[in-house]
Amino acid sequence: MITFSLKTLREALAGLRVLKPARQTLPALRCVRVVGNSDSVRLDVATPDEHLLFEGAGHSDDIATGKVLVPWETLDGVARSADAGSDIAIEPFPQPTIRCLSGGAPVILPFRGEPPGDFPAVPTPAGRPPVGLPSAVLASMVEAADCASTESNRYLINGVFVEKHAVVATDGRQLYARNSLDLPLPDEGLVFPLSGVPAVIGKTAGGTLLFTTWKHDTSPVARLASGPWMWTTRLIPGKYLNWRQVIPKPDGYKAHLRISDEDAARLRTVLPRLPGFRDKHSPVCLTIREEGAFLNPPPHLPQVRVELGRSRVIRVPEGEDIGDVQFDANYLLGALRRGFRDLHVCDDVTPVVMRDGHRVNIWTPNRPRVGPPPAKTSATPSAAPAPEPKAADLPDAEPASPQAASTNENKNATGANPAASTTRNESTTMVAIAQPRIGNSTGTPGIVAAAPQKTHVTAAPEAQASGVDAAQQSIQRARDLLRELNGTLGNLQVFIRESVRQQKALERDHETLKKNIRALRTVEV
Structure with missing residues (x-):
């Protein structure tokens, strides 16, 4: 008979559940x-690629026969119904049974167990000695797992890469890296599959993990052990991508925002409620200015402005407006959940970077942007003459947006000084001669200095609009209509489901009422 406490059983099942x-x-x-065993009990589960073992206090009367396979549902039901502080006793032979106390009364529960020999054999390291790893690696693996890919056709990045000096994970659009480590690992590194086990081991891990890696039938295998837990898993074979070449240098970033803990906590609640959060890529736009930063949905959605009033703008480009940057709101939420607070932005094409000591979390903006492209913007031309740019410096210069002339008229009507300020509304800013950014046909154009002659703004005639632009606008309008139709159909589906649920509830109430009426008819008055 195998005996152990209910506390041991619940602690074991809480971790084994992740497989x-x-x-x-x-x-x-x-x-x-x-x-x-004579002074302990082991409970373990396995999958085709992983094995997790828990060792706790307990004993067996007969070590030779103290082994049994108990169905998960049976053992889980005992852990839920047994009295607190009671002991669990399992009798493997002749009829497998579980004995416990439930409601103060003894309970004998027979079960049908599988033959112990059917449990898969666990790979062993064949005498290879373990090495020590800092337990902080587990926390980094848990954080990195949120950024790993879950697409089955991207097998190599469906895991967490651990090398001598870093823990890395990416899904192709976002990347997490924890560097400045010094781990006794192979030069090529190891790719651990996505699993909830590191989070389980990390809850009870001490200062050091016992780590072993070897090859079992030509497949790489690793084992991590700490406290009562031991995890054995197959690794993902192959060479991981060169992640270092995609980490941007911090010197070229123009804007730096430090998000406060209060704003971070508020964003975790507000962002999931913004319009468009449940759409593909969960688009949200971030704008950073000297007076502060704010988030809002794309222009084609209902506008809700989320001010980051308690956050601090550390740096913005002087005299230049980088516009808004659109990205997936889930990436920002994940970074805030992992404790990142310093956000760096360059433009609407360069990856967004959040750094925190030895950790970095980067993600790409939405390309193409979700919704209609933003209006082209630039600063108001200065009255001071500037040296005339050479022809080679303006290879693809294009005229200003059609709104420029009307914007100048509005500006002069208000008495603003065009040489000293920039007028901007929610949709457009006056533009001078603008040069498009390389590789970005929809982003904000760059600014080119005006010629020394009299400063003026040339508006491009509407007649020059090409057929391609008209076709793109038509496609965008069709997309907007389809999006509205999809939202209407979703609301209709929710309404139908709710109506069906209410109808079923009314039918149940009707049946109950009929039963009560029939019961009343049988009552003698």
Whole structure:
């Protein structure tokens, strides 16, 4: 008979649950193997690629027969219903049974266990000695796992890459890296599959992990052990991508925003409620100015402005407006959840960077932008003459946006000084001679100095609009209509589901009422 406490059972099942044994296909993998020793008990589960073992206090009367496979549902039900502080006793032979106290009364629960020999053999390191790793690696692996890819056709990045000096994960649009480590690992590094086990081990890990890696049947295998837990897993074979070449240098970033803890906590609540959050890529626009920063949905959605009033703008480009940067709101939420606070922005094409000591989290803006492209903007031309640019410096210079002339008229009507200020409304800013940014046909154009002759703004005639631009506008209008139709259909689907639920509730109430009426008819007055 194998005996252990209910506390030991609950602690073990809380961690073993992450491998989801109840969802496995093989009968033996849907069981928990319980092995009793003279002074301890081991409970472990396995999948085709992973094995997780918990060792706690307990004992077995007969070590030779102290091994049994108990169905997960049976053992989980006992952990939920047994009295607190009671002991659990498992009798493997002749009829497998579990004995416990429930509601103050003894309970004997027979179960049908699988043969212990059907449980898969666990790979062993064949005498290879373990090495020590700092337990902080587990926390980095948990943080990195949120940025790993889950697409089945991107097998190599469906995991967390651990090398001598860094822990890295990416899904192709965002990347997390924790560097400045010094780990005794192979030069080529290791790719761990995505798993919830590192979070389980990290809760009880001490200062050091025992780590071992070897090859089992030509497949790389690793083992991590700490406290009562031991995790054995197959690694993902292959050479990981060169992640260092995609980390941008911080020198070229124009804007720096330090998000306060108060604003970070508020964003975790507000962002999921913004219009468009449930759309593809969850678009949100960030604008950083000297007076402050704010977030808002793309222009084609209902506008809600989220001010970051308690955050601090550390740096913005002087005399230059970088416009808004649109990206996936989930990336910002994930970075804030991982503790990042310093955000760096360059433009609407360059990746957004958040740094925190030895950690970095980067993600790409939405390209192409979700919704209509932003209006082209530039600063008001200065009255002071400037040297005439050479022809080679303006290879693709284009005229200003059609709104420029009307904007100048509005500006002069208000008495603003065009040489000293810049007028800007919610949709447009006056433009001078503008040069498009290389590789970005929809972003904000750059600014080119005016010629020494009299400063003026040339508006491009509408007749010069090309057929391609008209076609793109038509396509965008069709997309907006489809988006509105999709939202209407979604609301209609929710309404239909709610109507069906209410109808079923009314039918149940009607049946109950009929039963009560029939029961009343049988009552003698």
